[in-house]
Amino acid sequence: MNPDVLENVMLRSLTSGLARSPFQHNGLLESDAELIRVPGTPDLWLAATTDAVVEEIRTGLYADPRLLGWMAVMVNLSDLAAVGATPAGILIAETLKRGMSEKTVQEMQHGIDDAVRACGTYVLGGDTSIADHQQMCATALGFVRAHQPLTRRGSSAGDILYLSGPAGTGNAFALAHFTHAAPFLFFPVARVREGVLLPGRASACMDTSDGLLATLDQLCRLNGIGFELDSDWEKALDKASHAVFLGAGLPSWISLAGQHGEFELAFTIPPACEAGFLKQAAGIGWEPKRMGVATVQRGVILPIGGVPHMIDTEAIRDLATRFSGDVNGYIAGLLSTASPAK
Amino acid sequence: MNPDVLENVMLRSLTSGLARSPFQHNGLLESDAELIRVPGTPDLWLAATTDAVVEEIRTGLYADPRLLGWMAVMVNLSDLAAVGATPAGILIAETLKRGMSEKTVQEMQHGIDDAVRACGTYVLGGDTSIADHQQMCATALGFVRAHQPLTRRGSSAGDILYLSGPAGTGNAFALAHFTHAAPFLFFPVARVREGVLLPGRASACMDTSDGLLATLDQLCRLNGIGFELDSDWEKALDKASHAVFLGAGLPSWISLAGQHGEFELAFTIPPACEAGFLKQAAGIGWEPKRMGVATVQRGVILPIGGVPHMIDTEAIRDLATRFSGDVNGYIAGLLSTASPAK
Numbered sequence: 237m238n239p240d241v242l243e244n245v246m247l248r249s250l251t252s253g254l255a256r257s258p259f260q261h262n263g264l265l266e267s268d269a270e271l272i273r274v275p276g277t278p279d280l281w282l283a284a285t286t287d288a289v290v291e292e293i294r295t296g297l298y299a300d301p302r303l304l305g306w307m308a309v310m311v312n313l314s315d316l317a318a319v320g321a322t323p324a325g326i327l328i329a330e331t332l333k334r335g336m337s338e339k340t341v342q343e344m345q346h347g348i349d350d351a352v353r354a355c356g357t358y359v360l361g362g363d364t365s366i367a368d369h370q371q372m373c374a375t376a377l378g379f380v381r382a383h384q385p386l387t388r389r390g391s392s393a394g395d396i397l398y399l400s401g402p403a404g405t406g407n408a409f410a411l412a413h414f415t416h417a418a419p420f421l422f423f424p425v426a427r428v429r430e431g432v433l434l435p436g437r438a439s440a441c442m443d444t445s446d447g448l449l450a451t452l453d454q455l456c457r458l459n460g461i462g463f464e465l466d467s468d469w470e471k472a473l474d475k476a477s478h479a480v481f482l483g484a485g486l487p488s489w490i491s492l493a494g495q496h497g498e499f500e501l502a503f504t505i506p507p508a509c510e511a512g513f514l515k516q517a518a519g520i521g522w523e524p525k526r527m528g529v530a531t532v533q534r535g536v537i538l539p540i541g542g543v544p545h546m547i548d549t550e551a552i553r554d555l556a557t558r559f560s561g562d563v564n565g566y567i568a569g570l571l572s573t574a575s576p577a578k
Numbered sequence: 579m580n581p582d583v584l585e586n587v588m589l590r591s592l593t594s595g596l597a598r599s600p601f602q603h604n605g606l607l608e609s610d611a612e613l614i615r616v617p618g619t620p621d622l623w624l625a626a627t628t629d630a631v632v633e634e635i636r637t638g639l640y641a642d643p644r645l646l647g648w649m650a651v652m653v654n655l656s657d658l659a660a661v662g663a664t665p666a667g668i669l670i671a672e673t674l675k676r677g678m679s680e681k682t683v684q685e686m687q688h689g690i691d692d693a694v695r696a697c698g699t700y701v702l703g704g705d706t707s708i709a710d711h712q713q714m715c716a717t718a719l720g721f722v723r724a725h726q727p728l729t730r731r732g733s734s735a736g737d738i739l740y741l742s743g744p745a746g747t748g749n750a751f752a753l754a755h756f757t758h759a760a761p762f763l764f765f766p767v768a769r770v771r772e773g774v775l776l777p778g779r780a781s782a783c784m785d786t787s788d789g790l791l792a793t794l795d796q797l798c799r800l801n802g803i804g805f806e807l808d809s810d811w812e813k814a815l816d817k818a819s820h821a822v823f824l825g826a827g828l829p830s831w832i833s834l835a836g837q838h839g840e841f842e843l844a845f846t847i848p849p850a851c852e853a854g855f856l857k858q859a860a861g862i863g864w865e866p867k868r869m870g871v872a873t874v875q876r877g878v879i880l881p882i883g884g885v886p887h888m889i890d891t892e893a894i895r896d897l898a899t900r901f902s903g904d905v906n907g908y909i910a911g912l913l914s915t916a917s918p919a920k
Contacts, residue, residue: 246706247706250672250683250687250706253687253688253691254687254690254694254700254701255695255700257666257667257702259667260667260700260702264703270667270703272666272667272702274616274721275622275664277619280616280617282624282666282719284669284702284717284719285669285703286669286670286671286704286705286715287705288671288673288705288707288713288715290673290709294709294710322617324599324601324614324624325599325602325612325614327626327627327628327717328628329628329715330592331632331713341592345592345595345596346595348596349595349596353597357599358597358598358602359593359596360599360602360612360614361606361612361626361627361628362628363628363629363715364588364589364592365630365632365633366632367632367636367711368636368711369709369710369711369713371630371673371711371713371715373628373630373671373705373715377614377624377626379616379617
């Protein structure tokens with residue numbers, strides 16, 4: 237692997253002059269949500285994360301106003317879920333486009349409302365502006381009680397890799413949209429209910445908002461490890477999503493490579509904790525999907541057609557950063573990232 | 579006063595379907611920052627507020643990238659100050675305009691960095707996008723320990739009205755910009771240090787981000803009171819700002835009426851608490867400016883040229899909501915809001 241992917245380099249440059257708070261647990265890029273110690277408490281952390289929906293409005297991917305409202309909330313709640321926080325609520329800064337119809341605004345509000353309700357939380361407040369462009373920026377706040385908070389760091393070789401639910405839905409949605417196939421319904425629910433079981437059990441966690449392989453790339457970099465996916469990893473694929481990829485003549489692993497993730501949680505469990513964790517999960521009717529194992533050797537190994545392939549996950553992330561709308565070129569780029577492992 | 583100003587009506591409509599969190603102290607519009615009880619604590623509150631800088635980018639008012647970064651932080655820290663919270667940090671979602679120079683981006687980052695340092699706080703994290711427009715959305719987080727948190731509600735007739743510092747700087751800055759007068763330097767520092775003295779002492783507080791008279795309008799509505807300003811209120815005017823208004827041939831009270839506030843705190847102190855409060859303030863070298871008194875009679879009375887005038891503060895706020903760039907028309911509108919009190 238090269239020193240780092242484009243995205244990380246850009247973020248480091250933007251934040252290079254900034255001091256870190258002594259009350260903040262995580263370093264830059266080390267956690268899906270920022271973790272700040274609540275004053276006067278030994279083990280209570282404020283989790284906070286902000287995300288603006290910009291690109292998906294520009295490309296028309298979230299043209300449905302209900303989906304836009306829903307996603308503005310969910311992308312942030314998913315980051316809270318990845319640190320195991322219980323949401324306290326959402327703040328929303330909405331920039332409405334001049335001349336937008338009352339109906340569109342109402343549908344967006346319904347999407348927001350449905351999303352917070354689906355995760356048992358609330359809109360706390362916000363800010364509204366009117367401009368020549370549309371934008372939606374949300375911030376999610378939550379609390380987590382833990383002596384050692386859960387972040388993206390902490391995985392060791394030998395830990396078992398799990399995914400919180402079926403893979404590929406986000407990329408199936410994006411592929412259907414960009415190839416003008418039959419629309420693929422996509423209203424992901426952030427794994428808040430499941431995430432709260434993870435602190436103290438998982439060694440590291442990150443949501444798959446950028447796709448599973450990009451997520452594994454970041455976990456590899458932060459933890460100095462690699463991942464080898466199980467031979468039967470395809471069992472974790474969402475069936476309807478799988479069909480979209482087959483229909484487009486693409487191999488199923490591309491549904492893990494695309495940059496529109498499924499907003500599941502990817503996390504590692506130390507072998508000694510596995511049985512206890514699975515029992516807790518079963519207790520809430522949750523069946524996380526075993527995907528593979530963390531390895532000493534760097535890089536991500538994925539069995540394709542029974543043959544282990546090494547995936548250039550750095551190239552996958554840089555393709556996403558450079559994506560400018562050429563879907564066929566992008567897919568060709570993704571296909572070229574797999575080569576038989578030596 | 580009519581049932582409500584346009585801005586409040588719009589916000590109520592946008593949020594009408596949304597449930598409120600049972601852990602949230604304040605209702606809609608009742609507080610500069612949202613106040614959420616920290617779980618498991620009797621008297622600790624999370625204060626959170628979000629604000630997107632949109633309009634000031636469009637009109638060119640914050641064309642200086644250093645000022646843009648500074649203001650994105652300060653408008654939010656000022657909201658925290660108004661509830662007396664100690665900042666825990668800032669999250670920033672930056673939308674950079676495609677093709678923006680490295681130098682511009684760096685200056686914006688310097689503005690952000692200078693602002694957080696000036697208030698003893700930190701950037702905790704954020705999100706960066708690239709688009710065809712520029713936008714900056716920040717969220718400030720803080721904590722406040724209080725049995726009864728400070729909000730915009732709680733003023734009674736007889737309470738003394740104070741302003742945390744000199745009035746008129748924000749409007750002098752905007753007036754100089756829009757009339758192409760000599761630039762007026764404006765880098766306000768949020769009154770965080772002063773605000774923490776207010777919970778338990780002030781009965782209500784609100785920052786003057788929209789100008790003092792708009793702020794008093796909101797305090798009147800929420801508390802069912804009026805305000806009568808002291809005959810010597812002009813002592814509170816910032817001298818350089820005053821000169822900008824004189825230079826433009828405008829009466830000094832217009833510097834309280836314009837919609838670009840000075841980001842001071844306007845707050846009320848019950849008479850019984852006044853001596854104790856002033857002693858505490860003097861202890862940190864702070865001299866708050868007495869502006870007037872809260873009255874049973876609704877409306878805002880302002881002495882102009884020695885004659886008490888009633889100000890139509892509702893019209894002032896609706897002029898701001900409707901402002902579309904016609905500065906002369908806007909100023910003429912403001913001038914027409916004062917009429918001799920009967």
